[in-house]
Amino acid sequence: MLNNMTPAVSRALDYARSQSSRFSSRDLLVGLLEEEGLVWEIFEKSGYQPGAVKETLRQQADAEFLRGYDLLQGAGKPFASEGYMDLTSNMLLFDLIEADEELKKILQETVGNFQDLVKSIAPPEMKAIEAEHHLELVDTPDHQAAWRVIDANANRVRESFRVLDDYSRFVLNDPHLTQTAKSLRHDFAKIVEQFPAGLVSSRDTDYDVGTQIQAAGEYRRNSTAEIAMVNCKRLQESLRSLEEYLKIESSALGQDCEQLRYQCYTLEKMLAVRQVSPQKLFDARLYVLLTGSECESSLEWTIKEAAEGGATMFQLREKNLEDRILLERARAVRRWTRETQTLFIVNDRPDIARLVEADGVHLGQDDMPLTEARKLLGIQSIIGVSTHDIVQVRQAIRDGANYIGVGPTFPSTTKAFDAFPGLDFVKAVAAETTLPFFVIGGVDANNTCEVVKAGGKRVAVSSALAKAKDPRLAALKLVRLLGGES
Numbered sequence: 001m002l003n004n005m006t007p008a009v010s011r012a013l014d015y016a017r018s019q020s021s022r023f024s025s026r027d028l029l030v031g032l033l034e035e036e037g038l039v040w041e042i043f044e045k046s047g048y049q050p051g052a053v054k055e056t057l058r059q060q061a062d063a064e065f066l067r068g069y070d071l072l073q074g075a076g077k078p079f080a081s082e083g084y085m086d087l088t089s090n091m092l093l094f095d096l097i098e099a100d101e102e103l104k105k106i107l108q109e110t111v112g113n114f115q116d117l118v119k120s121i122a123p124p125e126m127k128a129i130e131a132e133h134h135l136e137l138v139d140t141p142d143h144q145a146a147w148r149v150i151d152a153n154a155n156r157v158r159e160s161f162r163v164l165d166d167y168s169r170f171v172l173n174d175p176h177l178t179q180t181a182k183s184l185r186h187d188f189a190k191i192v193e194q195f196p197a198g199l200v201s202s203r204d205t206d207y208d209v210g211t212q213i214q215a216a217g218e219y220r221r222n223s224t225a226e227i228a229m230v231n232c233k234r235l236q237e238s239l240r241s242l243e244e245y246l247k248i249e250s251s252a253l254g255q256d257c258e259q260l261r262y263q264c265y266t267l268e269k270m271l272a273v274r275q276v277s278p279q280k281l282f283d284a285r286l287y288v289l290l291t292g293s294e295c296e297s298s299l300e301w302t303i304k305e306a307a308e309g310g311a312t313m314f315q316l317r318e319k320n321l322e323d324r325i326l327l328e329r330a331r332a333v334r335r336w337t338r339e340t341q342t343l344f345i346v347n348d349r350p351d352i353a354r355l356v357e358a359d360g361v362h363l364g365q366d367d368m369p370l371t372e373a374r375k376l377l378g379i380q381s382i383i384g385v386s387t388h389d390i391v392q393v394r395q396a397i398r399d400g401a402n403y404i405g406v407g408p409t410f411p412s413t414t415k416a417f418d419a420f421p422g423l424d425f426v427k428a429v430a431a432e433t434t435l436p437f438f439v440i441g442g443v444d445a446n447n448t449c450e451v452v453k454a455g456g457k458r459v460a461v462s463s464a465l466a467k468a469k470d471p472r473l474a475a476l477k478l479v480r481l482l483g484g485e486s
């Protein structure tokens with residue numbers, strides 16, 4: 001075996017030992033996957049679901065596998081000739097798969113690309129894999145104390161990430177947020193992989209004066225949303241503490257924690273925006289964009305009729321009015337939307353939205369940036385963003401949009417476009433996020449079924465309602481096609 005092992009391998013070994021004194025190769029592999037670091041990433045890149053692999057392995061009978069100690073005897077041999085000094089987690093993975101036929105068979109039978117997996121860990125490609133670094137554990141009382149703090153906070157960070165992962169996945173059901181939380185968790189695992197191998201020895205729970213002290217209310221939460229927010233704060237505080245105490249050991253790792261903390265603020269913003277958005281936004285199916293001069297009849301009548309037919313959200317989209325007239329019109333629309341108990345969004349203009357106490361503003365890619373508009377309007381206002389590709393969708397989510405417009409889907413008589421991302425874009429957004437999104441651009445009763453088939457649950461329309469002789473009936477039809485109640 002190579003002379004030393006990296007901290008990740010050492011922790012995997014600790015895990016295997018904790019399972020049984022006669023631990024098996026399976027326990028070692030589960031230990032490597034428990035790290036959620038390099039090995040996890042290798043599995044993921046090879047098309048496996050590492051969490052599922054871990055569960056499959058756990059369910060196997062222990063007797064089928066080789067003894068872990070036997071396997072460790074020769075571990076890393078193929079790599080030693082390449083000049084490697086330490087046994088790293090990907091070397092151990094290679095040895096496990098090479099030596100244990102049972103493990104190999106299970107991995108071949110599990111969904112994923114076994115060939116890719118083997119290729120990515122075979123010795124010649126080793127140099128392409130990010131090297132693991134690790135710090136020395138300096139053995140003075142002060143350093144030991146610092147490492148105790150670091151170890152405790154690393155555990156808090158891992159735990160909080162797990163809570164946020166679960167919230168994004170099981171409460172919000174959101175692929176984009178789940179992926180974001182997971183990728184931050186993996187970034188953190190990469191930082192932890194660089195901690196010294198003997199770190200667990202600085203853990204001293206028996207003498208930890210904090211284990212018996214509980215803050216009042218620590219066991220009481222009122223909602224899953226509160227749990228998520230509390231854990232966002234806990235995560236940030238723990239990262240801050242890590243950042244400080246790591247400065248004694250490695251300024252680079254301290255900076256990594258700082259960067260991660262900033263990314264966690266973004267995650268918090270993305271989660272918080274779901275919680276403050278009014279229920280009416282989640283319930284909205286039909287969103288109507290209106291320009292006074294484009295309405296077949298008066299703006300007031302169109303709003304009231306459309307609301308009777310089931311439209312629950314209106315946007316005042318005036319492109320050519322002087323500010324005084326726009327302000328006056330926006331005030332009137334605010335009155336009518338209050339009367340109909342519908343949401344009112346002003347297009348393009350956060351200042352007008354604020355003055356008339358609208359529910360929010362809609363911003364295009366060339367309008368004021370969302371983050372600036374948020375400063376004017378605050379967290380309680382709805383801010384929607386137009387998106388035309390998936391990169392813009394991801395950015396809008398990161399910036400804290402309450403909803404997005406997704407289009408143009410079909411040719412429109414209201415606005416001319418050169419390109420149409422169309423229904424493929426709708427499908428991509430539906431697979432990416434559970435943030436409310438409105439399919440827009442030429443949507444009417446003739447194509448709403450296609451929108452629904454592509455995964456759209458909400459539409460934003462202009463001419464289909466503004467030009468309708470009977471906006472109430474037109475709204476009713478669209479809402480029915482969307483599968484909602486009118």
Ligand SMILES: Cc1ncc(COP(=O)(O)OP(=O)(O)O)c(N)n1
Nearest residue numbers: 347362363364365386405438440460
């Ligand atoms: C719901 C919704 N989606 C998209 C738009 C378009 O906004 P933008 O790209 O800024 O274009 P204009 O409407 O300002 O011409 C929208 N208004 N509403």
Ligand SMILES: Cc1nc(C(=O)O)sc1CCOP(=O)(O)O
Nearest residue numbers: 407408412414441442461462463
């Ligand atoms: C203003 C606007 N923005 C779009 C976008 O895709 O960003 S589509 C669009 C026009 C919507 O009107 P109609 O329903 O009459 O086509």
Ligand SMILES: [Mg+2]
Nearest residue numbers: 348363364367
């Ligand atoms: Mg605009």
